[in-house]
Amino acid sequence: MCSRSCAKCLGATLIPLALCCIVANILLYFPNGETKYAQDDSLTLYVWFFTGIAGGGIMMFLPATVFMKVGDSNDDGCGKSCVMFCSVLAALIGVAASGYCFIISALALDKGPYCLTSLGWMYPFQDGNGRYLTDRDSWSACLIPAHVVEWNITLFSILLVLSGLEVIICVIQAINGLLSCLCGSCCSMENYSMNA
Template sequence: MCSSTCAKCLGASLIPLALCCMVANILLYFPNGETQYAEEDSLTLYVWFFTGIAGGGIFMFLPAAVFMTVGDCANDGYGRSCVMFGSVLAALIGVAGSGYCFIVSALALNKGPYCLTSLGWMYPFQDSNGRYLTDPDSWFVCLSPAHVVVWNVTLFSILLVLSGMEVIICVIQVINALLSCLCGSCCSKENYSMNA
């Protein structure tokens, strides 16, 4: 069936996205590869929300596994509709996890990094409503960690894009599964009437 093949492809595409989200989130703990800022708790608050590790990462392995086994389970006599309904539930879990990652990443980009300025440790861009993103000249207000604005903007942007792709993939699977359930029941009725 083409719906189960589609589900397998969607599941397989979630795995690298989830792994990349986890790596991007881990890198946020070590600006410029330095560990001292994590030890001193001198990182942006949103780093501690584990958006890429949990939401865009670990949460995505369940839908990925379910999507990749949809075709096998459907042929084992469990009933195609039940299996596809299960994949819808898994997809909704995926939407919740990746949606969480997407929202927190957007909030982190809007608030900006926590850094040392001439006035001390603070969020120098939190009142700019994200306008600092288009004004790289203002990034030099952050004295430490070095290049922290570039580091945060790059990694949170990566998390934003990857989690957005995960949301899209999960929504596609919801549509795929619902169409499979509807078309499957129509096709089975059609086959039944032809055999009769």
């Protein structure tokens, strides 16, 4: 019973995280609230990977729904083990989706934003191994969009943290589900042998 309530709680936690990932990814398309950069294709390449919308967002509704259904399930014995095994599979899908969001967000932070510099449109920080993140003086290299460095760092960092939390939650449920499957099978075998 404890494993089911844990699954339900984890599922409910994933929903706001997924919604926040979707919002953060959408905001990346509109630096400073302007639409012209998306229309002109003047955004960093990693924005078009839909990491927060698909990986950390929409795909996370599957494990969240499964986890919450597990919490509502009243099956015992073999049915409980089957339901918990399904939650393990959903958790693995969640790990893959949120892991995708985490990796792409980290790569985006490492490469830096695409912006207009004195040399034209380019990635001015891509060869710096992410050193620009702590060197605020170098951010002035990006002239347009205004404050694009802060915009990208903030939103990709949010995606990185949220997807990291999603990975942790899905791993916890995978372990919870596996233990419940194994313990459920053992308990069922003990009950069978005691009744025999």
